[in-house]
Structure formats: C-alpha cells, structure tokens
Amino acid sequence: MQHRAFSATIPTSPQRRLGGPAAPLSEELVVPNVVAMILAGGRVDELSVLTLHRPKSAVPFGGMYRVIDFPLSNLMHSAIEQVGILSQYRSYSLIHHIGVGASWDLIGRNRGATILPPQKGVSDTDWYRGTADAVYQNLEFLDQHDPDLVLVLSGDHIYRMDYQPMIELHLREKADATIGFVPVAREQAGRFGLGKIDGEGEEGGRLLDYVEKPEKPEYTWASMTVYLFRSELLIRVVSENARKGTSWEFGRDIIPELIRSSRVFAYRHHGYWGYTRTVDEYWRCNMDLLGENPAIPIEEWDVRTNLDNAGLRDRGPAHFHEGSTVTDSRISSGCRISGTVSHSILFPGCCVAKGAVVRDSILFSGVQVEKGAVLDRVVCDERARIERGAHVGCGDDLTPNRAQPDLLRSGINLVGKKAVVPAGLRIERNCIVGPNTARHHFSADRIRSGDLVS
Numbered sequence: 001m002q003h004r005a006f007s008a009t010i011p012t013s014p015q016r017r018l019g020g021p022a023a024p025l026s027e028e029l030v031v032p033n034v035v036a037m038i039l040a041g042g043r044v045d046e047l048s049v050l051t052l053h054r055p056k057s058a059v060p061f062g063g064m065y066r067v068i069d070f071p072l073s074n075l076m077h078s079a080i081e082q083v084g085i086l087s088q089y090r091s092y093s094l095i096h097h098i099g100v101g102a103s104w105d106l107i108g109r110n111r112g113a114t115i116l117p118p119q120k121g122v123s124d125t126d127w128y129r130g131t132a133d134a135v136y137q138n139l140e141f142l143d144q145h146d147p148d149l150v151l152v153l154s155g156d157h158i159y160r161m162d163y164q165p166m167i168e169l170h171l172r173e174k175a176d177a178t179i180g181f182v183p184v185a186r187e188q189a190g191r192f193g194l195g196k197i198d199g200e201g202e203e204g205g206r207l208l209d210y211v212e213k214p215e216k217p218e219y220t221w222a223s224m225t226v227y228l229f230r231s232e233l234l235i236r237v238v239s240e241n242a243r244k245g246t247s248w249e250f251g252r253d254i255i256p257e258l259i260r261s262s263r264v265f266a267y268r269h270h271g272y273w274g275y276t277r278t279v280d281e282y283w284r285c286n287m288d289l290l291g292e293n294p295a296i297p298i299e300e301w302d303v304r305t306n307l308d309n310a311g312l313r314d315r316g317p318a319h320f321h322e323g324s325t326v327t328d329s330r331i332s333s334g335c336r337i338s339g340t341v342s343h344s345i346l347f348p349g350c351c352v353a354k355g356a357v358v359r360d361s362i363l364f365s366g367v368q369v370e371k372g373a374v375l376d377r378v379v380c381d382e383r384a385r386i387e388r389g390a391h392v393g394c395g396d397d398l399t400p401n402r403a404q405p406d407l408l409r410s411g412i413n414l415v416g417k418k419a420v421v422p423a424g425l426r427i428e429r430n431c432i433v434g435p436n437t438a439r440h441h442f443s444a445d446r447i448r449s450g451d452l453v454s
Contacts, residue, residue, distance in 0.1 A: 035147035036075050037084045039131055040068055040155030046278045049416035057155035058094040060364050062289050063330040063345050065305045066097050068155045073303045076104045078163040081111035084141045086134045088118050103306040130248030136238040147231045154225035158274030158285050160301040166267040169204055176233050176262035180226030182273040192222035193251040197266040204267040212251040280410050286345050286362050290328050310365050315348050380415040387423035395428045399450040
C-alpha cells in the first residue's frame with residue numbers, strides 16, 4: 001500500500017480575506033496578521049518508553065507522520081503562515097522533523113516555522129513551568145511579529161480543523177478570547193477542561209464557565225487546547241500570570257479569570273478529535289485510520305509531513321513476497337512482507353519474515369519481525385527486533401503493569417527503541433521492554449503479564 005504526499009493551493013499573502021471559497025461568510029472580514037504558537041515540547045509519562053527520547057508531539061503516527069503534523073497541516077490549510085513551536089524536552093527529533101518548515105509551506109518572506117526553546121534568565125527556571133509560562137518566555141517572538149491575533153495550539157492532538165471560521169466568530173463577536181471545544185462522553189469528561197457554553201448554536205456562543213478536570217463533571221464540552229487571543233490581552237495575562245500564577249496554565253489560572261473580566265467565547269468543533277495522552281488513546285487513534293470507512297480519513301485531510309525524515313522520499317515501494325497476507329493495514333514504503341499482517345500499521349523499512357504474524361500492532365521504522373514470531377497488540381519503537389519464534393502479546397491475563405498500573409492495563413505491550421526480544425521468548429500482556437534491551441537482560445523464557453524488562 002503506497003502513501004501519497006498531498007498539496008493544496010492556498011493564499012500565500014500575509015493577509016487572507018475571509019469570505020472566499022474556503023470559508024463562506026455573510027460578510028467580508030480581513031485578518032491582517034495572525035501568528036500561531038504550538039505547545040510542542042512536553043513529555044508525558046503516560047506514553048512510557050515512546051517518549052523517553054522524544055517529545056509527545058514528535059511521536060510517530062499512522063505509518064509516515066508525526067503527531068505534530070496535524071496542527072501544522074491545519075495551519076497550512078487555514079493560511080496561517082507564521083508559527084512558533086515551543087519545544088523543551090529532547091527536541092532533536094522534533095527539530096529534525098520540522099526543518100525550516102518547507103513541508104508545510106512555511107518558508108518565504110512572510111512565512112516561517114521557528115523552534116522556540118526555553119529562554120534562560122527570563123524567570124527562575126530554565127524550563128517551561130506550564131502552557132502560559134511557555135508563551136510568556138517567548139513574548140519576544142510576538143513582539144517581533146506584532147500580530148493582531150495569536151492562536152495557541154497543542155502539538156499533540158489528532159484532528160482536522162479550518163481555524164478561519166473560529167477567527168470569524170472571534171471577530172464578529174468582538175471577543176477578547178475564543179476557545180475551541182469538542183463534545184465528549186460524560187463518563188470521560190472529568191479528564192478534560194470543560195466549558196459551559198451559552199445557547200445551542202451550532203457554531204458557538206459566550207463561554208459562561210470553565211473548570212479544569214473536575215471530579216464530578218457538569219459539562220460535556222471539552223477544551224481542545226485551541227486558544228485565540230487578542231495579542232495585547234495575551235501579553236498582559238501571561239505577564240500577570242508569571243508574577244502571581246499558581247499553576248502557570250491557561251486552563252487552571254487564566255481562562256477562569258478571563259471569563260469574569262473579559263469577552264470570552266467558545267467555538268464548537270464537531271469533527272474528529274483524538275487525544276493521544278495515554279497508550280490506549282494513542283493506539284486507538286492509530287487504529288482509527290483502518291477499516292473500510294475509517295474514522296480518520298487521512299488522505300481527505302491532506303496531512304503534510306516531512307518526506308525527508310526517516311528517508312521517506314528515497315525509499316522504494318513496499319514489497320510483498322509470494323505467500324504473504326495483508327488485511328486492513330497500512331504498509332509504508334520500504335517494508336518487506338513475507339508473513340501475515342492484519343489490522344496493523346507499519347512504518348517505513350519494517351520486515352515481517354515468512355511465518356511471522358503481526359496483528360493489531362504498530363511498528364515504527366525499521367522493526368524486524370523474524371520467522372515464526374508473533375506480535376499481538378504491540379507498539380514497537382524504531383529498530384526493535386523480535387527474534388525467531390518469539391511471541392509478544394499472548395494469553396488472557398490482563399494483570400496491570402506493576403510499575404505503572406494506570407499506564408498499561410488493556411493488554412497492550414510496549415517494546416522500546418532498538419530492543420531485542422530473544423528467540424522463543426513468550427511475553428504476556430501489559431509488559432514493557434525498555435530501549436536497548438538485549439538478550440542477557442531476560443532471565444526467563446516467559447515474561448508474565450505486568451512485568452517490566454530493561
């Protein structure tokens with residue numbers, strides 16, 4: 001299965017006239033200068049070994065993408081062309097992936113993608129203390145570009161959104177701030193920042209209340225971490241927050257206060273929105289790419305990625321040997337398949353040998369699955385090797401991982417970067433094999449459910 005790179009014709013002027021074919025309006029409005037800032041540098045423990053050496057926004061996704069490709073592609077399609085990317089945790093993979101921003105058409109006289117690390121000496125810490133502090137430490141970037149509006153985005157969500165209708169709502173309502181929301185199930189609502197939105201309008205309304213991750217949620221509209229601010233207001237509130245904030249977070253400190261003092265509106269987003277904070281959510285979002293009618297129709301979304309990263313541009317097509325079987329899977333360039341692959345996602349350069357079986361799994365670039373090996377509900381990081389006859393993901397025992405019981409409890413196993421799973425070894429469920437693990441790290445021929453090997 002071959003993947004294509006897509007392009008879209010969009011305005012390249014620093015001014016975009018709202019009301020054109022991309023966003024029909026009842027009246028014409030002009031946004032002279034919108035700058036985006038992507039919160040892209042954090043690491044979360046919930047993704048375990050997948051974020052040991054990369055920020056969450058740089059985690060591979062969907063066979064050829066990175067998670068940050070989604071907000072970057074949204075910005076490209078929305079003709080927002082000046083982007084600051086706030087990065088702090090082990091940023092090499094992110095910096096290498098972004099390059100100069102050319103993959104998202106962010107290169108030119110009035111366009112650009114700028115990596116913004118923490119600024120030493122700005123505050124009492126060299127690290128971003130929270131989302132608001134990350135913006136505060138980079139006010140120089142805003143001063144340089146002098147925007148009218150600032151769009152602050154999370155770099156680790158999976159969704160397709162044209163930001164221009166949200167900008168239109170913001171301008172029409174003369175809002176000070178506008179926040180994107182999506183509907184969530186009530187039983188899941190307590191994991192998000194939640195908003196009470198005035199009225200039942202399809203597009204949005206005044207934001208009446210906001211609570212961050214309440215124990216007993218009353219609302220079911222969850223914040224997307226998509227914030228649109230008047231520039232002067234944003235500068236003022238993050239500066240005040242830096243002096244007296246308690247959490248340095250937009251959700252906990254700034255938004256509740258703004259609702260009381262300013263015109264804050266909510267924009268309702270009705271499309272797919274994937275939250276990749278946990279292993280289960282990351283795995284589920286990848287699986288949403290599969291099926292006859294996938295929940296994520298990624299080709300229709302026209303997601304861009306850096307084709308020079310991981311040698312995507314230079315790899316030959318995938319090769320399917322005689323006797324191989326592939327069903328409901330995404331197989332990337334340079335893969336060699338001699339065995340069986342079902343309901344799985346393989347990144348470039350993976351090899352599945354004769355007699356090997358890969359099902360319900362995600363294999364990052366260069367993973368080798370040798371003859372007779374079996375992978376069932378496994379996420380393998382780059383260049384891992386599963387030796388002959390090994391079985392990762394076997395049995396029905398769902399004992400949670402002993403080191404991180406809230407992290408792995410649904411039967412998914414994680415295999416770290418460049419780890420070797422020895423021939424004939426059986427690994428049950430909810431296990432973690434650490435990066436660079438070698439044969440001598442395994443003291444038995446069976447790893448019980450919930451164990452950690454490193």
